[in-house]
Amino acid sequence: MGLSSENKIEDIAKKIAQSLQGLPIEISTKDEIITVNVKHENLVEVAKKLRGVGFDHVKSVTATDFPEQKELEVIYHVSSFGDLDLAKVIVALKTRLSSDDPRISSLIEIWPSSKYSEREQHEMLGIVFEGHPELERLLLPEDYEGPPPLRKEFKVKTEGIQG
Amino acid sequence: MSEERTIELLIGPQHPSSGHMRLYAEVDGDIVVRLRPNIGYVHRTVEKLAETKKYIQIIPLVERPSLADTANHNLGYVLALEKLLGIEAPPRAQYLRTILAEMNRIHSHFYGLGIHGIMLGSSTIFMWGFADREIMIEMAQRLTGARLTYSYIIPGGVRRDLPQGFEDEMEKALRYIERRLKDYGKLFLRNPVTRARLEGVGVLKKEDAIKLGIVGPNLRASGVPYDVRKVQPYCAYPELEFDVAVREEGDSMARVLVRVEEIRQSMRIIRQVLKQIPDGPILSENYLKMIPPKWKEFVEKKGRIKFPAIMANLRPPKGEAFSRVEAARGELVYYIVSDGSVTPYRLRMVTPSFRNVVLFEHLIQGCRVADIPAIYGSLDYFPPEADR
Numbered sequence: 276m277g278l279s280s281e282n283k284i285e286d287i288a289k290k291i292a293q294s295l296q297g298l299p300i301e302i303s304t305k306d307e308i309i310t311v312n313v314k315h316e317n318l319v320e321v322a323k324k325l326r327g328v329g330f331d332h333v334k335s336v337t338a339t340d341f342p343e344q345k346e347l348e349v350i351y352h353v354s355s356f357g358d359l360d361l362a363k364v365i366v367a368l369k370t371r372l373s374s375d376d377p378r379i380s381s382l383i384e385i386w387p388s389s390k391y392s393e394r395e396q397h398e399m400l401g402i403v404f405e406g407h408p409e410l411e412r413l414l415l416p417e418d419y420e421g422p423p424p425l426r427k428e429f430k431v432k433t434e435g436i437q438g
Numbered sequence: 439m440s441e442e443r444t445i446e447l448l449i450g451p452q453h454p455s456s457g458h459m460r461l462y463a464e465v466d467g468d469i470v471v472r473l474r475p476n477i478g479y480v481h482r483t484v485e486k487l488a489e490t491k492k493y494i495q496i497i498p499l500v501e502r503p504s505l506a507d508t509a510n511h512n513l514g515y516v517l518a519l520e521k522l523l524g525i526e527a528p529p530r531a532q533y534l535r536t537i538l539a540e541m542n543r544i545h546s547h548f549y550g551l552g553i554h555g556i557m558l559g560s561s562t563i564f565m566w567g568f569a570d571r572e573i574m575i576e577m578a579q580r581l582t583g584a585r586l587t588y589s590y591i592i593p594g595g596v597r598r599d600l601p602q603g604f605e606d607e608m609e610k611a612l613r614y615i616e617r618r619l620k621d622y623g624k625l626f627l628r629n630p631v632t633r634a635r636l637e638g639v640g641v642l643k644k645e646d647a648i649k650l651g652i653v654g655p656n657l658r659a660s661g662v663p664y665d666v667r668k669v670q671p672y673c674a675y676p677e678l679e680f681d682v683a684v685r686e687e688g689d690s691m692a693r694v695l696v697r698v699e700e701i702r703q704s705m706r707i708i709r710q711v712l713k714q715i716p717d718g719p720i721l722s723e724n725y726l727k728m729i730p731p732k733w734k735e736f737v738e739k740k741g742r743i744k745f746p747a748i749m750a751n752l753r754p755p756k757g758e759a760f761s762r763v764e765a766a767r768g769e770l771v772y773y774i775v776s777d778g779s780v781t782p783y784r785l786r787m788v789t790p791s792f793r794n795v796v797l798f799e800h801l802i803q804g805c806r807v808a809d810i811p812a813i814y815g816s817l818d819y820f821p822p823e824a825d826r
Binding site (some may be wrong): 305306307315331332333334335337341343350357359362363365367387389390391392399410413414415416424425426429431432438 | 478481484485487489490521632647648649650651657662663666670679736748760762769771773775783784786788792795796825826
């Protein structure tokens with residue numbers, strides 16, 4: 276901990292910036308999280324580069340609905356098991372896409388560990404991960420109809436009693 | 439051609455073993471040629487519900503998916519929330535969090551051993567596992583007041599201090615478990631039947647474990663020494679000595695042995711915590727000073743927190759936070775987006791069982807039908823935890 280680990284994180288951030296040179300991205304670091312903002316067209320390319328640096332698995336794929344901007348934000352939280360120094364940081368690979376017809380390339384070829392997480396975000400937010408071999412229902416009932424539940428337009432019915 | 443040769447075998451969803459899920463197995467004779475897990479039978483919409491609940495109400499919500507491991511689920515959420523709030527728990531609270539997390543790990547591993555036992559046809563191990571998990575449930579009850587769903591870890595600290603005589607009782611409990619582990623070794627771990635069923639069965643290679651993003655004992659049994667408690671230590675872990683249990687074989691037996699070793703390491707941690715635990719408050723000063731004087735007297739005398747009013751309407755500033763903890767079944771991550779209101783804008787919770795579900799199709803394909811329960815049990819997979 277302390278200074279040396281901060282230095283390490285900085286070093287890793289530099290390494291990432293170097294490997295992504297020339298690509299239209301923004302990098303910022305906060306604690307152990309290195310955020311990489313990319314346009315969704317560049318997502319695959321950036322993911323490949325990160326894989327090359329040694330980030331070998333996806334911890335979570337998270338999509339968030341921002342109805343005011345009519346956008347969805349997709350985040351891949353990736354890190355490393357093979358390199359325990361890299362494992363100290365988590366890269367948040369972020370991109371935004373239009374919420375009307377959200378399509379994005381699946382990263383399953385680069386990170387097979389994203390398989391179930393992508394499938395979950397597909398049914399919960401209606402994102403189409405192009406190239407995903409099993410983009411089917413996962414957690415929801417087969418006969419579920421209605422908007423993807425984690426979109427903000429889906430309102431949870433309550434009894435009107437706030438605890 | 440293959441359609442004529444194979445039949446479809448449905449396992450579940452009526453609680454095939456550790457919870458409601460279904461396995462679609464396509465079998466040729468007794469060889470599984472294709473297997474797909476069909477999950478979601480116990481999906482409780484935790485992430486969506488969290489968007490309608492206040493921050494403090496989410497503590498019991500995130501605990502529910504994993505009954506054997508509530509403390510770690512509670513802890514991961516609170517760590518993320520504390521990052522948003524810019525609050526840190528005092529040292530004594532950090533130690534108390536650690537002890538409960540480790541007690542839960544022991545509890546969860548005994549639970550897993552028991553379930554695996556009955557899947558292999560050993561009802562003795564099922565009874566033993568479920569009886570011996572009671573030890574840590576009882577100790578947790580003394581500390582927190584609840585058997586399973588403790589809601590013990592709160593923003594800035596914990597709810598209760600150590601009760602009187604806890605150290606002695608815990609020492610008795612740990613000695614009992616040590617004795618019992620010897621019995622497990624004799625009756626189960628070194629049993630030729632167990633070894634025949636588990637050794638060399640369901641082998642997960644190191645590179646596959648990494649590629650598939652497997653977590654917890656399942657990852658470490660394949661030779662990857664990744665443990666959040668070591669890689670990115672939290673709570674009191676930086677000050678405690680313990681070893682990460684790793685094995686190279688990657689088979690079902692290795693996964694069981696890693697869990698048994700982790701029980702030993704957890705006991706080592708608990709002993710150190712009780713020896714080293716510093717004196718001091720169990721709630722952050724920022725919140726302690728908000729408790730009215732009369733209640734504060736009670737808090738100091740009884741070692742039990744009376745919630746200050748602000749807890750009901752916590753409003754973290756706009757922003758996002760990510761946390762990871764090593765739960766009993768593996769790495770558990772939370773990601774919270776706050777818009778500055780009393781409820782999170784988005785809560786993401788990825789549980790170890792959800793990360794490990796891919797192992798069903800990866801490991802069981804090509805095995806015999808009789809190996810399905812042997813491998814399933816060795817994964818310590820818990821459907822409610824995966825479905826959330």
